[in-house]
Amino acid sequence: MYRLSICADTVFLDLPFEERVKKIAQAGFLVEFWGWKGRNLEVFTADPKIEVCGFSGTQGGSCVHPDGMADYVAGITESTPVAKKLRASFLVVHGGELGPNGEVVHKISASPVTHWITAYKALSQLAQLGAENRVTYCLEVLNTKVDHPGYSINFIEDAVRLVKEVNSPYVKVLFDIYHSAVEEGNVVQLLRDYHPYIGHIHVADVPGRHEPGTGELNYRFVAEALREIGYEGVVGMEAYPLEDNNQAMDHFRAAFSEV
Numbered sequence: 001m002y003r004l005s006i007c008a009d010t011v012f013l014d015l016p017f018e019e020r021v022k023k024i025a026q027a028g029f030l031v032e033f034w035g036w037k038g039r040n041l042e043v044f045t046a047d048p049k050i051e052v053c054g055f056s057g058t059q060g061g062s063c064v065h066p067d068g069m070a071d072y073v074a075g076i077t078e079s080t081p082v083a084k085k086l087r088a089s090f091l092v093v094h095g096g097e098l099g100p101n102g103e104v105v106h107k108i109s110a111s112p113v114t115h116w117i118t119a120y121k122a123l124s125q126l127a128q129l130g131a132e133n134r135v136t137y138c139l140e141v142l143n144t145k146v147d148h149p150g151y152s153i154n155f156i157e158d159a160v161r162l163v164k165e166v167n168s169p170y171v172k173v174l175f176d177i178y179h180s181a182v183e184e185g186n187v188v189q190l191l192r193d194y195h196p197y198i199g200h201i202h203v204a205d206v207p208g209r210h211e212p213g214t215g216e217l218n219y220r221f222v223a224e225a226l227r228e229i230g231y232e233g234v235v236g237m238e239a240y241p242l243e244d245n246n247q248a249m250d251h252f253r254a255a256f257s258e259v
Contacts, residue, residue: 058072058092066118076137091135092174101133120166178204
């Protein structure tokens, strides 16, 4: 059975990071967050009841352009001991560095062949790093239509084919249902088709990127599909509450609870 997490970078944004983390944990959820540098991570090590499932490990460079690959792998390598220290089971990785508003700031090869070969080489290095440290790297697929114009890994099938070729239990796909619904739709069928390659799931409703129940997606149906396929990872709410933070967490929990 899957477990549930909340992203500390999308809820209680009027509070310091440490207080957000505590509120999420007190509500009974695992904690996920974005970048780790410049943050007081002692909030996790000081209280064993606060559990981290994962956070973003991408710090720079690009896995889709040869000139950026070394920096890409080096940044994720630097993040890996932090994941081990916090007992996080996975790191989120992207096609390359993103700006403060999610904009693409990394190089992307003009040649599709070079693009995918470079990504294969970079993720193969992460596979070895994961095997050495028992950390899984989850490659996130993002939409290009609303939030991340120009992002190079925007279809689930492409990410799955890449991960399948790398062929490592330590390199998986991060299936963000919000992003996939915006980019291509048919998310439940995609889950059914590709679930063996999924390492983590993000959710938010469409449109607006708010909590489940505020838009057009039937998250009860999604939850039922996840139970049917036997998904045992983490489902994380990475959504901006429409109004009340606590109510948003309650709606998320209700959508993914068994009836």
